[in-house]
Structures are given as structure tokens and as C-alpha cells.
Amino acid sequence: MxxxxxxxxxxxxxxxxxxxxxLGEDILIDAGTGVMDLSVDQLAAIDHVFLTHxxxxxxxxxxxxxxxxxxxxxxxxxxxxxxxxxxxxxTHIFNWVIWPDFTEIPHYDxxxxxxxxxxxxxxxxxxxxxxxxxxxxxxxxxxxFHIYHSGGSLVFSGDTGPNDEFWRNVNAVNDLKxxxxxxxxxxxxxxxxxxxxxxxxxxxxxxxxxxxxEPVIYITHLKPSDAQRIGHEIQAWAGRFDTRLLAGAQxxxx
Numbered sequence: 431m432x433x434x435x436x437x438x439x440x441x442x443x444x445x446x447x448x449x450x451x452x453l454g455e456d457i458l459i460d461a462g463t464g465v466m467d468l469s470v471d472q473l474a475a476i477d478h479v480f481l482t483h484x485x486x487x488x489x490x491x492x493x494x495x496x497x498x499x500x501x502x503x504x505x506x507x508x509x510x511x512x513x514x515x516x517x518x519x520x521t522h523i524f525n526w527v528i529w530p531d532f533t534e535i536p537h538y539d540x541x542x543x544x545x546x547x548x549x550x551x552x553x554x555x556x557x558x559x560x561x562x563x564x565x566x567x568x569x570x571x572x573x574x575f576h577i578y579h580s581g582g583s584l585v586f587s588g589d590t591g592p593n594d595e596f597w598r599n600v601n602a603v604n605d606l607k608x609x610x611x612x613x614x615x616x617x618x619x620x621x622x623x624x625x626x627x628x629x630x631x632x633x634x635x636x637x638x639x640x641x642x643x644e645p646v647i648y649i650t651h652l653k654p655s656d657a658q659r660i661g662h663e664i665q666a667w668a669g670r671f672d673t674r675l676l677a678g679a680q681x682x683x684x
Contacts, residue, residue, distance in 0.1 A: 437464025448487035465491035482588035483572035484518035500542030591627035612651035631663035
């Protein structure tokens with residue numbers, strides 16, 4: 431199975447793209463600004479979007495994506511998300527003020543988009559692939575995802591601070607091949623990271639110390655204005671783990 435990195439930055443600028451991953455050709459994991467680099471045909475081929483949470487850097491492309499390809503699709507785009515995330519999208523984005531409500535366009539019984547609520551612990555199976563919702567600890571209700579098939583598993587932390595429940599679930603995955611975990615801030619911004627419920631390098635090392643598996647570990651969501659410093663600090667504090675900085679356009683096989 432392949433996961434293509436469309437965006438993995440904690441911001442924009444200098445060709446940085448925010449969080450979005452393409453699983454196969456038809457599933458998006460988050461819908462940050464990286465989605466905007468796909469062709470119209472590639473956008474139209476996406477049938478499912480799994481959202482970790484409602485923050486703009488993870489949903490920015492979704493309204494424009496639906497608008498761009500809704501009319502050429504044969505069925506609605508399905509958005510899988512927590513009920514709280516769906517409520518936020520309905521209230522603040524698809525509200526006819528910021529953007530049209532595509533669950534009613536072109537007609538309520540023939541919509542371009544539909545919401546499918548998911549909860550922590552729930553698994554959605556799509557063909558030979560399964561996506562299980564795990565708990566994340568963030569400033570809004572948020573998820574991590576365990577993505578798996580017969581050949582192995584990948585876990586994406588989403589945006590999260592320290593989270594013992596997350597590690598209990600990760601350590602229970604016997605065939606874990608890849609772990610993608612965020613580290614948004616440098617150590618000098620530890621107070622901001624704690625307030626925003628993101629990790630910083632010292633905290634990343636503490637969290638990885640809870641890992642009892644040996645996957646390839648990719649670090650994502652670095653703020654582009656401080657990415658070099660964060661990268662150096664990750665090496666200094668978490669260098670005993672086999673960590674790699676995630677890069678845009680990278681393809682991860684698992």
C-alpha cells in the first residue's frame with residue numbers, strides 16, 4: 431500500500447504545503463493545502479476524505495475541491511470525521527456565508543458531498559484497506575488514524591500533545607511498519623506548544639520513549655519558519671530513535 435505525501439508542513443511559504451496524504455488514488459487523509467497540487471482528474475478520483483480535526487491547515491482544500499469536481503463525479507464525496515468536526519464544518523465553512531453547503535447542492539437528494547460521523551475506536555473498511563480512528567489530544571476534538579491492510583500497518587498521530595492512550599493503541603499494533611508523528615515547535619517555544627497541544631523535541635523524545643514497536647518513524651508538521659532549528663533539536667533530543675523528517679511528494683510504502 432502506498433501513502434503519498436501531498437503536504438506535511440505546519441504552515442505555508444517556500445513551497446511548503448499543509449497536512450494532506452493520498453492513500454492509493456481514492457482516499458485523502460486530511461485536506462490541507464497540498465491537495466491543491468493535484469490535477470482535476472486526480473481530485474475527481476477521490477471518494478473518501480478522513481479528517482483528523484477541524485483546524486484550517488487540515489481542511490483548507492476541502493471546500494474548493496468539492497466545488498471543483500462535484501459536477502463531474504457520479505456520487506457524493508464522503509467526509510469521515512468526528513461529529514464535533516462535522517458540526518464545525520457545517521457551522522463555520524459550509525454555511526452559505528463562507529462557502530455553499532454541498533450536502534444540499536445541486537439538490538438535497540443528489541448532493542456533491544456527504545458527512546459520515548466516526549468515533550474513537552471505529553474502523554472503516556474500504557476494499558482491502560481499513561482505517562481505525564484513534565484518540566488524539568488537541569485543542570479541539572481530534573483523531574489519529576491506524577491505516578492497515580494484510581501487508582502491514584501505518585499510524586498517523588494527527589495533531590496531538592502527550593497522549594498515553596495513543597501509545598497503548600500503537601503498541602498493540604503487531605505489524606506496525608510506519609509511524610508518522612508531529613512535532614510543530616522548537617524547544618524555545620515549549621510554552622506555546624503545551625498551550626496549543628503540539629509536541630516539541632524534548633517532549634517528542636519523551637513520547638517516543640513509550641513506543642514498544644520498531645517502525646520507521648517520520649516527523650511531520652514542523653513550522654516552516656523554524657524548521658531547521660526543530661530538525662536539529664529533534665536530532666539532539668530524539669536522535670537515539672530512528673527518526674526521519676517527512677518530505678513533501680514522498681511516497682511511503684507499507
